[in-house]
Amino acid sequence: MTKKVPIQITLNGEERAEFVDSGATLLRALRDKFGDTSPKGGCHQGTCGACSVMIDGELHLSCLTLAEVCEGRAIETTAGLAKDGVLHPLQQAFLEGFAAQCGFCTPGMIMAAKALLDHTPSPTRDEVVEALSGNICRCTGYEPVIKAVLSAARANSQKVA
Amino acid sequence: MPLSLRTVDTIPEARAVLATGQARYLGGGTLAVRAANEGDLSFDTLVRVADPSLGTVNVTGGRARLGASVTMSAILRHPELGDIAPAARAIGGPAVRTVATVGGNLFAPTPYGDFVVALLALGAVVETDGGTMALDEFLLLRGRFDGIVAAVEFALPATGTFRFAKVSRVKPKGLSVLSIAAVIETDADGTVTAARIALGCMADRPVRAEKAEAALMGAKLTPDGVAAAVVAVSHGIRPATDPIASKWYRREVLPVHFRRLLLG
Ligand SMILES: Cc1cc2nc3c(=O)[nH]c(=O)nc-3n(C[C@H](O)[C@H](O)[C@H](O)COP(=O)(O)OP(=O)(O)OC[C@H]3O[C@@H](n4cnc5c(N)ncnc54)[C@H](O)[C@@H]3O)c2cc1C
Ligand code: FES
Ligand code: FES
Numbered sequence: 401m402t403k404k405v406p407i408q409i410t411l412n413g414e415e416r417a418e419f420v421d422s423g424a425t426l427l428r429a430l431r432d433k434f435g436d437t438s439p440k441g442g443c444h445q446g447t448c449g450a451c452s453v454m455i456d457g458e459l460h461l462s463c464l465t466l467a468e469v470c471e472g473r474a475i476e477t478t479a480g481l482a483k484d485g486v487l488h489p490l491q492q493a494f495l496e497g498f499a500a501q502c503g504f505c506t507p508g509m510i511m512a513a514k515a516l517l518d519h520t521p522s523p524t525r526d527e528v529v530e531a532l533s534g535n536i537c538r539c540t541g542y543e544p545v546i547k548a549v550l551s552a553a554r555a556n557s558q559k560v561a
Numbered sequence: 562m563p564l565s566l567r568t569v570d571t572i573p574e575a576r577a578v579l580a581t582g583q584a585r586y587l588g589g590g591t592l593a594v595r596a597a598n599e600g601d602l603s604f605d606t607l608v609r610v611a612d613p614s615l616g617t618v619n620v621t622g623g624r625a626r627l628g629a630s631v632t633m634s635a636i637l638r639h640p641e642l643g644d645i646a647p648a649a650r651a652i653g654g655p656a657v658r659t660v661a662t663v664g665g666n667l668f669a670p671t672p673y674g675d676f677v678v679a680l681l682a683l684g685a686v687v688e689t690d691g692g693t694m695a696l697d698e699f700l701l702l703r704g705r706f707d708g709i710v711a712a713v714e715f716a717l718p719a720t721g722t723f724r725f726a727k728v729s730r731v732k733p734k735g736l737s738v739l740s741i742a743a744v745i746e747t748d749a750d751g752t753v754t755a756a757r758i759a760l761g762c763m764a765d766r767p768v769r770a771e772k773a774e775a776a777l778m779g780a781k782l783t784p785d786g787v788a789a790a791v792v793a794v795s796h797g798i799r800p801a802t803d804p805i806a807s808k809w810y811r812r813e814v815l816p817v818h819f820r821r822l823l824l825g
């Protein structure tokens with residue numbers, strides 16, 4: 401039987417603890433143990449970005465991160481973005497801009513975009529392209545995704561102004 | 562197969578875990594955890610060292626020392642490493658760079674290892690738990706290396722002397738068709754006084770282009786001046802064939818990109 405190890409994390413602001421299989425990836429732990437299926441397993445090789453999450457405010461691939469390494473750390477996923485039924489500006493922009501078709505890449509795209517906007521609230525198009533460069537989308541052709549991120553950034557700056 | 566993670570405080574403790582034969586050192590894990598996900602049965606334990614000094618960058622007296630756990634993102638954030646930032650930025654997408662370490666890049670097989678191409682041109686030395694050696698020497702024996710790398714160290718290049726190019730087919734991110742790094746010093750009238758050139762994807766690991774270095778000495782960085790070096794750069798190369806490019810293609814385009822790097 402695989403050894404179980406206890407891990408305690410802050411998941412989208414909430415203190416959570418579970419026993420996970422020793423050596424399990426964060427992706428497996430989030431989906432199978434913590435019940436957060438927003439990060440998707442596309443390739444398990446670091447190539448597609450669908451499993452992207454934030455750990456302590458930085459973008460990580462949950463498929464290449466061992467759950468045990470996340471002990472005591474703060475994890476953010478797309479599941480925690482909407483507040484009181486109101487979508488996050490990025491989610492709203494993706495919805496309005498038809499930036500999600502099958503939607504499989506979307507949670508990873510949104511986390512990669514959030515990682516950018518958290519540090520660079522008014523990015524250039526090139527900065528958006530670079531920020532999304534680790535995320536593969538087989539449906540949209542990327543253009544609507546890039547536009548959605550730029551429009552979420554504009555919406556944010558108007559709110560601040 | 563179940564995998565276990567061991568976290569230890571020091572390199573000697575990690576070395577003891579590695580000595581069991583079934584363990585692998587864990588840097589950022591972009592290659593090691595991927596191997597586990599792909600069912601690599603050659604290890605059942607990953608061991609990491611919690612010592613924070615492995616993750617520090619020190620720049621003093623014109624030399625930089627990067628701990629083995631320093632990530633590509635940390636290099637990009639460091640105000641004194643701006644000249645070599647293009648080589649760190651060339652690696653993966655942002656999420657890969659968050660964790661990809663200098664130490665791991667030293668072991669990354671072709672078509673990976675873009676940062677090591679830069680380190681080779683910079684004349685880096687590698688500090689291991691068994692002593693310090695030139696990166697050139699380390700790369701020759703890395704297949705047999707069973708120790709742990711603690712840091713790399715190099716002289717920061719004089720402003721404007723470091724050049725780097727990574728060629729990939731997928732923009733802006735993609736694995737290397739090839740990468741080239743060069744540190745080229747010139748005197749007041751533009752004559753080359755020193756050149757170190759390193760190539761990625763031209764063998765199973767980064768290699769020096771010594772014939773091209775020699776051909777550049779005393780030359781000017783003009784179309785005529787670089788012509789001999791552009792011919793010499795292909796000397797002794799054994800490019801890889803992989804899903805990114807064939808060895809034929811790599812061999813054909815190397816002189817083209819090398820010439821652009823010299824004249825650019
Ligand atoms: C999607 C994707 C894109 C990538 N793109 C690029 C790219 O463009 N260019 C590129 O160069 N690489 C690329 N890589 C490969 C990899 O991310 C980098 O080479 C990275 O620097 C490896 O570092 P790591 O810390 O993740 O290594 P790890 O996976 O932790 O380790 C790799 C190997 O090195 C050994 N090792 C690590 N550190 C030490 C040490 N201090 N002492 C002894 N042994 C050690 C490990 O045991 C393991 O065998 C990519 C990877 C992915 C998944
Ligand atoms: S599942 Fe993690 S990058 Fe594809
Ligand atoms: S919307 Fe289908 S993969 Fe991106």
